[in-house]
Structure formats: C-alpha cells, structure tokens
Amino acid sequence: MDMLEVMLEGPRARGAFLLRSLLEPPWSLRIEDEAALAVVSVTRGTAWLLTDAGERHELGAGDLAIVRGPGHYTACDRPSTPPSIVIGPGGECSSSADGSPLAEVWGRGVRTWGPGERGDTVLLTGTYEDAGETGRPLLAALPDVVVLRRDAWPSTLPDLLAQEATIDAPGQRAVLDRLLDVVLISALRTWFAGRAEEAPGWFRAQGDPVVGTVLGLLEAAPERAWTVSELADRVGVSRAALGRRFTELLGQPPIAYLTQRRLQLAADLLLESDATLPTIARRVGYGSPFALSAAFKREFGRSPQEHRRGGLGARTAVGG
Structure with missing residues (x-):
C-alpha cells in the first residue's frame, strides 16, 4: 500500500486555480486566499516567501515551494518590499492601497497576469482550495513551507506545467489538474524520501x-x-x-x-x-x-x- 498515494486522495486538483505571474521589481504579493495547499514554482528570476510565523525562504529559478494553508504569506522580490497586491479567495487580485480589482487590468493572456510584459521574475502558482478530511494527515506532516531546490529535484514537470498553463484548448483544465497533481506528488515523494527518519508514522509504516x-x-x-x-x-x-x-x-x-x-x-x-x-x-x-x-x-x-x-x-x- 502506497500511503502517500492514499493521503493524496484528499488534496486532488479539480478545476484548481493556476496562474503565471509576470513581475518586475519592486513587487510584493500578500496571499490571503485561504487555500489548503499551494505549489509555487519560480520559472524565471528570484523570489522570497515570507510566512506570518517569521520564516523566510529565498527561491531561485527552478526552485519549487509547497505552502501549507490556510495561513497567509507574502511573495516578494525582497523582504523589505511592502505588499502592494492582495490575492484573496478564488484568486481574486486587488490593490492593497484602495482595494481596486486588478485581475482584468493586468491580464496578460491565458492564465497569465502581471503589471508588465517583461516579467523579470515569473511565478507559476497552483492552489488547492480544499485538501479534504482524508488529506489532513498529509497536511499535518508538512511544515509551513517545503522548499525543493532544482539541484535536489531536477524535474522537468514544473516547466511542462508552465507551458501547458498558457494553452487554451478543449479539455485543458483537466490536463492542468492532472499535471498539477503529478508535480505535487513527485515533489512530496522526493521531500519525504530525503527525510525518512523524520517522516510521519504513516509514511514510515508502509x-x-x-x-x-x-x-x-x-x-x-x-x-x-x-x-x-x-x-x-x-x-x-x-x-x-x-x-x-x-x-x-x-x-x-x-x-x-x-x-x-x-x-x-x-x-x-x-x-x-x-x-x-x-x-x-x-x-x-x-x-x-x-x-x-x-x-x-x-x-x-x-x-x-x-x-x-x-x-x-x-x-x-x-x-x-
């Protein structure tokens, strides 16, 4: 019995929210979407993830982070940059200054968004709004942020997901759901395998x-x-x-x-x-x-x- 597979029956993408963000410094996004789990991949440039608990994680191109919700966090070009954009439930984007909506104003094509066209930093974010009750043991076993460096997890899956995210075709939402699940499973499998003695009992028990x-x-x-x-x-x-x-x-x-x-x-x-x-x-x-x-x-x-x-x-x- 593959217990990781069993636990992942809960957090499974079903019309998951997926977005490419084209960002140019200074930038800072306050994430308050209440999602159960988020997968954040840096496809270009660098980014910082700051949790409300005080954790700081610097990510480079090719790095991937899994953020456990529903706590809030900040993604930014550097820790000193104050948030200018708030991401709410359902991926709703608004200005932190006056609350004005930004999703349509900064739309850059299929599942792509940002204040400019260049995108010195490009983030791909996939969120699971609900992990289900069966996924609770998995979430409980994760820290607030799991970081996988490209040299430790040289997978091409995030790149494939990023490519598919810009395609608008019949059945594409199902394709993206499946790919996001595969990215999550592969990343967690690698992370747990590297921490066999620290892994939760259900993982070691198998x-x-x-x-x-x-x-x-x-x-x-x-x-x-x-x-x-x-x-x-x-x-x-x-x-x-x-x-x-x-x-x-x-x-x-x-x-x-x-x-x-x-x-x-x-x-x-x-x-x-x-x-x-x-x-x-x-x-x-x-x-x-x-x-x-x-x-x-x-x-x-x-x-x-x-x-x-x-x-x-x-x-x-x-x-x-």
Missing part, C-alpha cells in the same frame, strides 16, 4: 512488514468489519504485538485508526458525491446512517447534513 500490510488491508477495505484478531492472524503476529507496533508508528491502535479513516472518507464523500447517507454509511463500514451520524458528530462537532451544506456553500462562495 515499509514495516507487519504494520504496512495491516494498513494495506484497512485502506483497501475500510467497510469491512475488521477485528484486531483477524488482522493479527493475517500478518502472523499476536494481537498484543500488532497493537504495540501499530500504535508506535501510527499513534493509535488499529481499530481507532480505522474509525478515524472511515469518518474522514465519509466527510469527503458527503462533499464529492450526491450519495445518500445510508449509501455512504455502507461504503465506509457503518451498519446504519444513525450510527454514522452519531460517530460523525462526535468526531467533527457537526452532523453529516451540516457538513454537506457548509462545505458546498463554501465551495460555491469561492466559485469552486
């Missing part, structure tokens, strides 16, 4: 012959009425040994992990499908919609119906 096998069973069939005894029999260890090894790596026993994953899957299904609550309950292993509703409210503090209404409303508000 290499464990006992816990990795059990994770595969649980993720492949979360609707099944698994017991610790059955899982232990499948991997040839005692219940106690399985519980101990699983908890050491995942921070909780197998059935507690399964319960959490079932509820995360249910939360995403409520927003991504029009399936009824009884159907979702069956798909994630609950005997009735009432049992799912009770467990859902304990986990998230709201009913499945409230979750579905609130999530769809938020997506509509940002044009998703």
Whole structure:
C-alpha cells in the first residue's frame, strides 16, 4: 500500500486555480486566499516567501515551494518590499492601497497576469482550495513551507506545467489538474524520501512488514468489519504485538485508526458525491446512517447534513 498515494486522495486538483505571474521589481504579493495547499514554482528570476510565523525562504529559478494553508504569506522580490497586491479567495487580485480589482487590468493572456510584459521574475502558482478530511494527515506532516531546490529535484514537470498553463484548448483544465497533481506528488515523494527518519508514522509504516500490510488491508477495505484478531492472524503476529507496533508508528491502535479513516472518507464523500447517507454509511463500514451520524458528530462537532451544506456553500462562495 502506497500511503502517500492514499493521503493524496484528499488534496486532488479539480478545476484548481493556476496562474503565471509576470513581475518586475519592486513587487510584493500578500496571499490571503485561504487555500489548503499551494505549489509555487519560480520559472524565471528570484523570489522570497515570507510566512506570518517569521520564516523566510529565498527561491531561485527552478526552485519549487509547497505552502501549507490556510495561513497567509507574502511573495516578494525582497523582504523589505511592502505588499502592494492582495490575492484573496478564488484568486481574486486587488490593490492593497484602495482595494481596486486588478485581475482584468493586468491580464496578460491565458492564465497569465502581471503589471508588465517583461516579467523579470515569473511565478507559476497552483492552489488547492480544499485538501479534504482524508488529506489532513498529509497536511499535518508538512511544515509551513517545503522548499525543493532544482539541484535536489531536477524535474522537468514544473516547466511542462508552465507551458501547458498558457494553452487554451478543449479539455485543458483537466490536463492542468492532472499535471498539477503529478508535480505535487513527485515533489512530496522526493521531500519525504530525503527525510525518512523524520517522516510521519504513516509514511514510515508502509515499509514495516507487519504494520504496512495491516494498513494495506484497512485502506483497501475500510467497510469491512475488521477485528484486531483477524488482522493479527493475517500478518502472523499476536494481537498484543500488532497493537504495540501499530500504535508506535501510527499513534493509535488499529481499530481507532480505522474509525478515524472511515469518518474522514465519509466527510469527503458527503462533499464529492450526491450519495445518500445510508449509501455512504455502507461504503465506509457503518451498519446504519444513525450510527454514522452519531460517530460523525462526535468526531467533527457537526452532523453529516451540516457538513454537506457548509462545505458546498463554501465551495460555491469561492466559485469552486
């Protein structure tokens, strides 16, 4: 079971916001889009990323950053340049001085924007507005900013994404969604692989012959009425040994992990499908919609119906 692939089921591009920014010094963008995750690639020039927590990252051409949201941050030519542009939810661009909209004024063609034509610095930014509940373990494992230098990750994928971003053709939005996902997966795989000992338990667990096998069973069939005894029999260890090894790596026993994953899957299904609550309950292993509703409210503090209404409303508000 590839646990990185499993976790990335949440943050998946679906009509993701993608933009090339042509920038000339002095420039500074205040990013307040509330996105769950952003991928920022410098295709020309240099840029700084400043987080509200005080982190400073200088990026050169070919470098890529993954910014964990929904916190705000600043992208600029140098740390001393004050923000002149604010990027809000849905990629809405406005002047920080008077709030006037800039998206149409500074439009430079297909998915391209900036105050000038030259673009001493060119940024390609792709944002995931929502990572889903299933993507929460992935986001929790990331720092505020992940930086991959071109020499450590000499991938041509960002260049391909930048080329495709300027094309306006049938099906292009789907092409860009797929490419953005591939960029994110490839970058995170490289970043996690270089930090094997610091990687989260779910990433390290996939290499464990006992816990990795059990994770595969649980993720492949979360609707099944698994017991610790059955899982232990499948991997040839005692219940106690399985519980101990699983908890050491995942921070909780197998059935507690399964319960959490079932509820995360249910939360995403409520927003991504029009399936009824009884159907979702069956798909994630609950005997009735009432049992799912009770467990859902304990986990998230709201009913499945409230979750579905609130999530769809938020997506509509940002044009998703």
